[in-house]
Amino acid sequence: MLDINYVRENQPKVRAAIKHKNADVDLDRLLILDEKRRQLMADIERRRGEQNRAGEDIARETDPREKQAAIDKMREFKDGLKEAEELLEPVQQEFNSLLLDLPNVPLDDVPVGADESDNEVLRSWGEPKKFDFEIKDHTELGETAGLLNFQRAAEVAGSRFVYVLGDLARMQYALMQYALNLLTDRDEIGRIVSEAGLDLPDTPFVPVVPPLMIRPEVLGRMARLEPRDERYHMESDDLYLIGSAEHTLGPLHMDQLLKEADLPLRYVACTAAFRREAGSYGRDTRGIIRQHQFDKIEMETFCLPERSREEQDLLVAVQERFLRDLEIPYRVMNVCTGDMGKPDARQIDMECWMPGQGKYRETHSADLMTDYQSRRLSTRVKRNDGSVQYVHMNDATALAMGRTLVAIMENGQRADGKINVPKVLIPLMKGLETIG
């Protein structure tokens, strides 16, 4: 959520954010309510002040008759206070809900645009490979070789589920191992930081196995409860299945006051993510691009406000390092206002070349949330000068398993139907150089 003081003082920026992010919030209504709310609060606080002072007098009063008279007077006073409080309540409620609806304000250099088609290519790496044989998509490759079984998964769990089998499953575990090894290695992080020209500490990532279920109120504090029809909800326990490890990594420090020396805090987790894909019935019905359940290695970091932009650049640099190691052609996208998430101030996506589909597809996202999530989570940092600020939060994909396997399979396919294993994974797969 945004700071109401910021909203009040930066109305043009907030108004632009609402418009450019295609949000639907009545800012004028919010500002009127804010004004009204503060008036009512001033009245209530004045009344409470009088009450407190009168209460002290009662406590001090020694004459029993005087005391009783004062108490009788206070009894009447109470009703006036209660009336004033009842006046405030509905105003405060509507104010709260409008404030929560406001999206984060994009950084100044975020491209303004309506949708995906307005995203900017920042840079690209690798060339889409030319094949001298008839190529297959990952579905065909996987089914033919017995690495993917959609049929059985559909019978067992429904559409958009899959069994990943044999050496392809082995490859997924190898990917997890490879990513985890790299992210927890201080030297590797230091190298990535310096190669990217960043001025950041080489703090390695702390591996985490987080809960896969989350309470609605916490998901709300992460600003991820909506859209609800995208989330799996377990009614009998009022719990949601996480749509990303972000959902339970982000609240790791809620209601906590950190020290400046604690930051940055960097975490990595490999978890399943659950999505209903309610709004995309016709899209990507073939293959494992869009599943109800997929495994993903996720990075979540907490840092000082003035470092958060560079911290995001670090996470992007990590993503690029992974894709280069895996020899997958990719491009880096500067996501425009209309396509970015509500809590994001800046969003960078990776798109990998998928030969089976003949186009680049999104595989990674790096989200800079600034203090939008930490304000509601109440994750703060006590600075060395004694001041207290909300930390800035970054969240980014390290590797989304399904889509990464698709990219490896389709880019690494050979004429004989076998798939080349990226060199970095070979040692982690008992020396296997091809699968299929």
Next chain:
RNA sequence: GGAGAGGUGGCCGAGUGGUCGAAGGCGACGGUCUCGAAAACCGUUAUAUCUGCAAGGGUAUCGAGGGUUCGAAUCCCUCCCUCUCCGCCA
């Protein structure tokens, strides 16, 4: 799932109806001492919000939300969490 005990400031911990934002300790910060450090001693040390140019002042906050009361950290109710014992269990 059953029974019991608890949740207080950055941390530990006292406080069972009245000038309590809350004793004491630790930590942190500033100072004295020292060549410097440690120790010792002195002092400072919550957050949010409103108001004010500022100094300051008001209000709220003792797990969360309701209630009783002139007045609640303290009493009552609901919920959340932690711990102990029992049961069940990978």
